[in-house]
Amino acid sequence: MSLALEGKKIFVTGHNGMVGSAIVRRLEQDGIGSLTAGRKDVDLRDQAGVRAFMERERPDVVVIAAAKVGGIHANNTYPADFIYENLMIASNLIEAAHRTDVQKLLFLGSSCIYPRLAPQPINEDSLLTGPLEPTNEWYALAKISGIKLCQAYRKQHGRDYISCQPTNLYGPNDNFNLSTSHVLPALLRKAHEAKESGAASMSVWGTGTPRREFLHVDDMADACVYLLRHYSGEVPLNVGWGEDISIGEVAGLIKDTVGFGGELVFDTSKPDGTPRKLLDTTRINGLGWKPKIALQDGLKGYYEWFLAHQADFRD
Numbered sequence: 001m002s003l004a005l006e007g008k009k010i011f012v013t014g015h016n017g018m019v020g021s022a023i024v025r026r027l028e029q030d031g032i033g034s035l036t037a038g039r040k041d042v043d044l045r046d047q048a049g050v051r052a053f054m055e056r057e058r059p060d061v062v063v064i065a066a067a068k069v070g071g072i073h074a075n076n077t078y079p080a081d082f083i084y085e086n087l088m089i090a091s092n093l094i095e096a097a098h099r100t101d102v103q104k105l106l107f108l109g110s111s112c113i114y115p116r117l118a119p120q121p122i123n124e125d126s127l128l129t130g131p132l133e134p135t136n137e138w139y140a141l142a143k144i145s146g147i148k149l150c151q152a153y154r155k156q157h158g159r160d161y162i163s164c165q166p167t168n169l170y171g172p173n174d175n176f177n178l179s180t181s182h183v184l185p186a187l188l189r190k191a192h193e194a195k196e197s198g199a200a201s202m203s204v205w206g207t208g209t210p211r212r213e214f215l216h217v218d219d220m221a222d223a224c225v226y227l228l229r230h231y232s233g234e235v236p237l238n239v240g241w242g243e244d245i246s247i248g249e250v251a252g253l254i255k256d257t258v259g260f261g262g263e264l265v266f267d268t269s270k271p272d273g274t275p276r277k278l279l280d281t282t283r284i285n286g287l288g289w290k291p292k293i294a295l296q297d298g299l300k301g302y303y304e305w306f307l308a309h310q311a312d313f314r315d
Contacts, residue, residue: 003061003104003229011035011059013044013093014066018173019108019166022221023063030225035059045085050092054100062097062105063224064090064146070180072135072205072273079138086142094149098157106228107150109143109165109236111213111277112136121242121280124235133274147236160232164223167240167279170298171217172305176313183247184214187254188299188306189313195260202255202262205270208248213278215241216293216302226289240279241291247272250295257299 010027014020015036024034035057042053044066068085075082090107097105114122115130127147132140143165150161170184178186187204194202223239231237245253251264 003232005030005032005061005225005228008032008060008103009035009058010061010063011037011057012063012065013037013089014064016173017065017067017069018169018171018175018217019220020063020065021173022171022217023065023224026218026221026225044092045088047088047092047095051096051099054096054102058100060103061228062093062102063228064093064105064107065224067108067143069139069175069182071182071186072271074180075136075139082136083138083142086139087145090142090146090149094146094153094161097161098153098159103160104228105150105159105161106224107146107161107163108224109147109163110140111165111167111238111240111279112140112274113144113147113165113236114277116274120276121278122238123280124238124283127236135271135273150236151234154234162227162231162233163236164227164239164284165236165279166220166223167213167215167238167277169215169217169220170302172302174217174302176306176310183212184250184254184302187251188258188303191251191254191258191260192303192306192310194262195258200262201265202260203265203267204247204251205267206247206272207268208251208264208266209246210272210274211244211246211276211278212250213240213242213244214250214295214298215239215291216298219291219293223284223289223291226287227284230287235283237284238279238281239284240281241295242279242281242285244276244278245295253296253299257296257303
């Protein structure tokens with residue numbers, strides 16, 4: 001099934017965030033506007049408020065890019081916030097979409113939905129086959145629930161509600177707060193501040209040996225629009241680059257991108273997280289979609305965006 005998005009009213013949640021804003025930009029490239037709403041317009045954690053908003057606006061398509069997100073430290077510190085807020089966002093939006101007869105819905109999951117020791121690269125069939133990574137299980141459980149909600153509404157009500165899970169993302173509008181950010185923005189900010197202060201070294205959490213895959217958010221947004229147009233299946237599809245790199249190696253790339261000449265010091269008192277997380281993207285590649293922005297190229301633009309917006313960052 002193919003869906004023409006032109007002329008549709010598309011509600012993109014989380015439009016101020018990294019992923020949501022990228023999806024809005026990508027739709028604009030095709031000449032398609034988006035319906036957006038800030039928390040002053042509708043609190044996605046409030047069931048009654050979400051239902052009223054959806055009844056009033058009546059979108060044709062909904063993209064759930066809104067989420068409470070954070071790195072290892074944030075997940076460990078605020079587990080109740082992560083599971084509750086993300087459960088409410090998914091539940092309220094999917095139920096309200098059904099009640100208002102939304103034609104298509106895309107729920108964005110996360111690669112952390114998979115078992116900690118899933119076979120690599122991780123195939124979509126690995127979901128719910130083993131224990132989760134303890135440092136982000138609360139967030140993962142909420143995302144798994146969102147995926148299962150899409151499948152349940154498809155099964156019971158025939159809804160064309162789909163989901164996908166991206167690998168680690170980076171790009172414009174990323175979160176550079178060192179207490180709540182993911183690994184890439186944290187490393188980039190640390191490298192920049194070490195360079196500016198003339199430090200002899202910068203600290204990197206863990207041993208540097210875990211391997212991660214990184215995808216530019218503009219590629220992710222392109223995949224989302226592609227899936228809205230061309231995918232109507234039950235399976236939640238992986239979206240990734242298809243290759244991984246060690247944390248130590250990516251820290252070195254960031255050091256070179258920023259121009260920091262000091263040493264990398266690995267703080268082994270800090271957790272590594274999952275040893276490796278590489279997604280198998282065979283399914284989405286088979287649909288005809290592939291990413292375009294290589295990590296080294298993406299990091300250059302990423303740092304330029306950081307420099308242009310660093311005055312806006314708040315810790």
